[in-house]
Amino acid sequence: METGGAKGRVLIVDDQFLIVEFLKIWSEAHGFEVCGTAKSAAGAVEEALRLKPDCILMDVRLEGGKDGIDAAIEICKEIDTRIIYITGSSEGPTIARINEDHPFAILIKPIDPAELGRVLERAVTDRT
Secondary structure, three states: OOOOOOOOEEEEEOOOHHHHHHHHHHHHHOOOEEEEEEOEHHHHHHHHHHHOOOEEEEEOOOEOOOOHHHHHHHHHHHOOOEEEEEEOOOOHHHHHHHHHOOOOEEEEOOOOHHHHHHHHHHHHHOOO
């Protein structure tokens, strides 16, 4: 996949503008191309299938009826991408539901920019 010199292509899915901007700034600062963004599960699926990113930064709670876990399951049926969940929900039932989807990583908000960079690096280099 052509990345134009970037380390990899990232799709950001979150319904909060400031979080999207934070994730975009720090993804790009770590050498990744942000190829798109989405605010809803439906938008995430549409953009992921169109853009085919290397990894997706996926919030759990999104606009609309479905959540990020629903979107990730649908996306991964169609394309090979890594899902990195970004969530403010650290309660047991949410984490258990995320883990059923075999995420690449789960990062709890607030996100440490250095940790984000390390996880993105692993997501594109540890392909098994």
